[in-house]
Amino acid sequence: MSAKSVEGLPASMRGLALLAIVALSGTPFVHHLSASPPSQSHGKQAQANEASATCGTCHVAVVRNYSAAPMRHAMEPDGANSELIAHPDLKTTIGLYTYRVTTKGGHTTYSVTDGSNTISTPIEWIFGQKTQTWVLEKDGRFYESLVSYYPRDNTLDVTPDDANIKPSTLLEAMGRPVSTAEVRTCFDCHASGLVPGEKLVTAKTIPGIGCERCHEGAQQHMTDAAADNFKTIPKHLKRLDAQQVSNFCGQCHRTFDNVIRDRLHGNGTVRFQPYRLELSKCFVGNDPRISCIACHNPHQPADRVASHYDAKCLACHSSNNASSAMHSAKICPVSKSNCTTCHMPKTDIPGNHAQFTDHYIRVVKTGEDYPQ
Numbered sequence: 001m002s003a004k005s006v007e008g009l010p011a012s013m014r015g016l017a018l019l020a021i022v023a024l025s026g027t028p029f030v031h032h033l034s035a036s037p038p039s040q041s042h043g044k045q046a047q048a049n050e051a052s053a054t055c056g057t058c059h060v061a062v063v064r065n066y067s068a069a070p071m072r073h074a075m076e077p078d079g080a081n082s083e084l085i086a087h088p089d090l091k092t093t094i095g096l097y098t099y100r101v102t103t104k105g106g107h108t109t110y111s112v113t114d115g116s117n118t119i120s121t122p123i124e125w126i127f128g129q130k131t132q133t134w135v136l137e138k139d140g141r142f143y144e145s146l147v148s149y150y151p152r153d154n155t156l157d158v159t160p161d162d163a164n165i166k167p168s169t170l171l172e173a174m175g176r177p178v179s180t181a182e183v184r185t186c187f188d189c190h191a192s193g194l195v196p197g198e199k200l201v202t203a204k205t206i207p208g209i210g211c212e213r214c215h216e217g218a219q220q221h222m223t224d225a226a227a228d229n230f231k232t233i234p235k236h237l238k239r240l241d242a243q244q245v246s247n248f249c250g251q252c253h254r255t256f257d258n259v260i261r262d263r264l265h266g267n268g269t270v271r272f273q274p275y276r277l278e279l280s281k282c283f284v285g286n287d288p289r290i291s292c293i294a295c296h297n298p299h300q301p302a303d304r305v306a307s308h309y310d311a312k313c314l315a316c317h318s319s320n321n322a323s324s325a326m327h328s329a330k331i332c333p334v335s336k337s338n339c340t341t342c343h344m345p346k347t348d349i350p351g352n353h354a355q356f357t358d359h360y361i362r363v364v365k366t367g368e369d370y371p372q
């Protein structure tokens, strides 16, 4: 059932219809939904709800799940990162410089010394929930920390892509200077609250990717919904096809076109899932069975159990699809389970201290180069 069918009903019946939606969708709602036209006390109740409603007032499960998702924590403010709290004293020496990242009393400090002089600066913006890089502000200028934290190996090491920087001053050793325009792009993919076309105002940004970043118009919908008005429900993203979803997620994960236009090569492109996925023979733009959201619930961490994905592959690669309107693809001669372990191999990017999943689904040949 869609919101449209609700809009067409007289006001007195909308409450009932919504109750039906709730029952069908299984989403637990805890707010009042009434079948009668609003009475005076009802009106007051609605106003009270309007003032105090959050997305979680109604979308209980989504908000609970999303609170643990890495995208929610793609940027964190000082003091909020569990990796740093668990590892309060990190240290490494690279060339002439010794770096230290210390967390005490809810604050993290980044410092670099050459033995005689030291620069220390508070870390205000933590990018990445697990593997992380810090954006530093010093004397009114922004820098990207020259070292990052890699939880897999519990180590500080050079920030990805900065390996060719050979610092000759302490300030250069602290971080790579980044323009305000570049910092804005970091915030735009990792945080919320940026106004399109406006300059970055760090104080106004909200760390992490908020609901509104993907669900345009959600604030208006929340205000209206709290007053029992369901005419402004955000666009149903589930209805997008595979190509549209790829482009939507690709705003941040990079689209196929981004990778081609920027002439990106090498196995670093494994990080750009829309590009890799679209190289696969499996990818058919108008088939929802191969969209990002067929395999990933954007409100949850990625499932780490290989067998979770079998049903997604078998939705196409199975002889049982004969009755479905969608055509079937070939069947594996080798195995009936854990498909992704062989066909979506994990790849190490040198210097990244982490593995990434190659979304270019294929028969992997032993010893083959990283196919582009």
Ligand code: HEC
Pocket (backbone or CB within 6 Å): 003, 018, 021, 025, 027, 031, 053, 054, 055, 056, 057, 058, 059, 211, 212, 215, 218, 219, 221, 222, 225, 226, 227, 230, 233, 234, 235, 236, 237, 238
């Ligand atoms: C007072 C209750 C209420 C509040 C508060 C509320 N919503 Fe909703 N929302 C609904 C109802 C009812 C629907 C329509 C039912 C459905 O589609 O499941 C809906 C639909 C949606 C949809 C479309 C779902 C789909 O099927 O595609 C999105 C997205 C959404 N809400 C996001 C949000 C966000 C984000 C917030 C907070 C900024 C929010 N809502 C606050 C009640 C609420």
Ligand code: HEC
Pocket (backbone or CB within 6 Å): 070, 071, 073, 074, 075, 127, 128, 129, 130, 188, 189, 190, 209, 213, 214, 245, 248, 249, 250, 251, 252, 253, 292, 293, 296, 297, 298, 300, 301, 302, 303
């Ligand atoms: C506003 C930018 C943005 C958009 C839009 C976006 N992502 Fe992300 N996504 C990120 C960032 C940043 C991370 C890395 C978070 C981290 O690990 O700190 C991430 C991480 C993820 C992860 C890894 C989760 C894990 O458990 O490791 C998945 C899966 C994911 N995104 C899927 C999606 C899908 C599917 C869509 C489209 C529906 C999407 N993303 C749209 C920015 C975005």
Ligand code: HEC
Pocket (backbone or CB within 6 Å): 127, 128, 129, 131, 132, 133, 134, 135, 144, 178, 182, 183, 185, 186, 187, 189, 190, 251, 252, 253, 254, 270, 271, 272, 352, 354, 356
């Ligand atoms: C176009 C959107 C975009 C921009 C711009 C961007 N990021 Fe990201 N970032 C992402 C996505 C998406 C991921 C998750 C990638 C993945 O899981 O493969 C990510 C992951 C990360 C991570 C986690 C590291 C890791 O290896 O998983 C860090 C740290 C990070 N970004 C820092 C930054 C910094 C600092 C900037 C600015 C200099 C920046 N990002 C700019 C989209 C972006």
Ligand code: HEC
Pocket (backbone or CB within 6 Å): 027, 055, 056, 059, 062, 063, 066, 071, 209, 210, 211, 212, 213, 214, 215, 236, 237, 238, 293, 298, 299
């Ligand atoms: C990274 C992008 C992204 C973010 C952030 C995000 N959503 Fe969604 N959301 C989606 C996509 C894509 C769909 C459609 C997929 C589906 O329905 O399976 C969706 C579906 C929904 C739905 C309808 C389906 C359902 O599960 O009930 C609701 C309601 C919703 N989102 C609310 C929220 C709320 C509330 C937040 C913040 C706590 C949020 N979303 C954050 C991308 C996002």
Ligand code: HEC
Pocket (backbone or CB within 6 Å): 281, 282, 283, 284, 287, 289, 290, 309, 312, 313, 314, 315, 316, 317, 328, 329, 330, 339, 340, 343, 344, 361, 362, 363
């Ligand atoms: C939307 C349907 C669809 C989905 C979902 C899908 N595939 Fe495919 N796949 C295809 C089609 C179509 C082909 C091309 C020819 C054929 O096999 O019929 C293909 C081809 C392949 C090939 C052969 C590629 C080559 O280079 O010759 C492999 C291996 C494969 N898929 C594995 C998988 C795995 C593993 C999954 C799940 C992770 C998956 N597919 C998900 C439709 C799909």
Ligand code: HEC
Pocket (backbone or CB within 6 Å): 310, 313, 314, 317, 329, 330, 331, 332, 333, 334, 335, 336, 337, 338, 339, 340, 341, 342, 343, 363
């Ligand atoms: C143990 C590794 C392994 C697993 C697990 C595995 N495959 Fe394969 N798959 C292969 C190999 C190797 C080939 C190539 C066989 C050949 O060419 O003789 C192959 C071939 C294929 C092909 C191409 C068939 C053709 O006729 O061209 C498809 C499609 C495929 N697999 C899908 C899947 C699906 C779906 C799953 C999970 C249900 C799966 N595979 C699980 C190793 C695996």
Ligand code: HEC
Pocket (backbone or CB within 6 Å): 246, 249, 250, 253, 270, 271, 273, 274, 275, 277, 290, 291, 292, 293, 294, 295, 296, 302, 303, 304, 305, 306, 309, 312, 313, 340, 344, 355, 356, 357, 358, 359
């Ligand atoms: C056919 C299933 C499938 C599709 C479609 C798919 N993914 Fe994945 N994705 C996976 C698997 C499997 C993993 C690895 C999970 C694990 O950690 O074991 C993964 C992991 C990820 C990660 C975590 C980083 C990494 O490299 O492991 C991100 C981010 C991600 N996917 C984004 C996307 C985006 C964006 C799309 C759409 C362009 C997409 N995925 C489409 C199966 C899929």
